[in-house]
Amino acid sequence: WGKDHRDWEAYDIGLHGVVYQVNKWDPKQFDWTKKLADADYVGPTCQYCHMRGGHHNVQRFGTVYTSMGMSMADRGAPIWKEKRDRWASVCDDCHSPRFARENLQALDEAVKDAGLKYRETFQVAADLVKDGVADPMP
DSSP: OOGGGHHHHHHHHSHHHHHHHHHTTOTTTOOTTSOGGGOOOSSOOHHHHHOTTSSSOOOOSSOOOOGGGGGGOOTTSHHHHHHHHHHHHHHTTTSOHHHHHHHHHHHHHHHHHHHHHHHHHHHHHHHHHHTTTTOSOO
């Protein structure tokens, strides 16, 4: 958990993750004896979306990390559009193309907003340290 596992945290508290957590021990919903390609799970696991090629190479399809200012990445750039199209094609397995694109866009906006709030908060903390108010640290 924490900053280095935010993808898992987002999955775990999102609809897909909740469906997984509720049903993961039910062999009717998640039959772990089957190969992923042969399984008909009630919801996607990490592997369904990120290891589609039948290998162990994790596919990110355009994840832009938000640390170090990356939340401001140009998501309209051609390379981003190509990656977004591939990502949406994964969602299209279960959802309509419009639903997938609208939700991915909403996720982009949420990441952007969170990045702005983080930067604002970080600046307040930096100013407190600079002014000597936050020293000594608790």
